[in-house]
Amino acid sequence: MTTLAYSELHAFPDGDRPHSGNPAGVCPMDAFLDDADLLGIAQSNNLSETAYLTAGAEKDVWTLRWFTPGCEVDLCGHATLAAGAYLFEDARVAGDVARFDTRSGRLEVRREEAGRYAVNFPAVPARPGDAAPGVAEAIGVAPAEVFEIDPIHGARYQMFVYGDEAEIAGLTPDFSALKRTGVNVLATARARARTWSRASSVRTPASMKTRSPARPIARLRRSGPGAWAAPSCPPARSARAPALWSCAPRRRTASRFWARRSAISTA
Numbered sequence: 001m002t003t004l005a006y007s008e009l010h011a012f013p014d015g016d017r018p019h020s021g022n023p024a025g026v027c028p029m030d031a032f033l034d035d036a037d038l039l040g041i042a043q044s045n046n047l048s049e050t051a052y053l054t055a056g057a058e059k060d061v062w063t064l065r066w067f068t069p070g071c072e073v074d075l076c077g078h079a080t081l082a083a084g085a086y087l088f089e090d091a092r093v094a095g096d097v098a099r100f101d102t103r104s105g106r107l108e109v110r111r112e113e114a115g116r117y118a119v120n121f122p123a124v125p126a127r128p129g130d131a132a133p134g135v136a137e138a139i140g141v142a143p144a145e146v147f148e149i150d151p152i153h154g155a156r157y158q159m160f161v162y163g164d165e166a167e168i169a170g171l172t173p174d175f176s177a178l179k180r181t182g183v184n185v186l187a188t189a190r191a192r193a194r195t196w197s198r199a200s201s202v203r204t205p206a207s208m209k210t211r212s213p214a215r216p217i218a219r220l221r222r223s224g225p226g227a228w229a230a231p232s233c234p235p236a237r238s239a240r241a242p243a244l245w246s247c248a249p250r251r252r253t254a255s256r257f258w259a260r261r262s263a264i265s266t267a
Helices: 035-045 077-089 137-139 167-171 175-181
Strands: 003-010 022-028 052-055 061-067 097-102 106-111 117-122 126-128 145-149 154-160 183-190 196-202 222-224 227-229 250-255 256-267
Touching: 003 035, 003 077, 022 035, 022 077, 035 052, 035 061, 052 077, 052 175, 061 077, 077 106, 077 117, 137 154, 137 175, 137 183, 167 183, 175 183
Parallel strands: 022 052, 061 097, 154 183
Antiparallel strands: 003 022, 003 256, 052 061, 097 106, 106 117, 117 250, 126 145, 145 154, 183 196, 222 227
């Protein structure tokens, strides 16, 4: 039997309040287990993403993979932040930057002030479009605008833009119907509070997730026709925000973490 370290870290918590923010599993290992075992661990812990790490040949470089309970994915923001925070808090990073080789290229998490980390990510293109058949009905409220997002998790993504934050808070999607469409939805609207620019929520049953909570990485602001960009360093605060972003070269977010650690065993 193999015993592995396993930690659950919550990006973007509400201050020091436990169980707030966006949880991700982090599981370092000497070598990656079989994909079936990696998927099984993700399913057993049932978080939106689990990050698996192996050390690279270079100093402060790791190979990073992300799994939802349903599949391996090409990119995950909060789980990358969680992986970086884990390595820093465990004193495994010699410098100020942890580097990750991933399906989406090399990503970096930088330690800033105590308990706060920043990450750079690639851009994801978006373009105006029309709601896919059945999606608006499954979400329950027709959007003011629709954007087609290049797929990340192997499934189709659309961004639904609403006129008011209250519409986001009031969404009660039919997840079974949404899953049948094969489309993941990022719902966003301008936030009422000045602390952040967008209030958003993620509905991704096509990737075996029903909802992903706080992601200030993608608190979006309109930067031109069909273009959305995130502020350079939003406050470390929990909010409902989408997982993807678009039309900018690289962007950063900063976060504090709430964490708990345990161990898991595999046959």
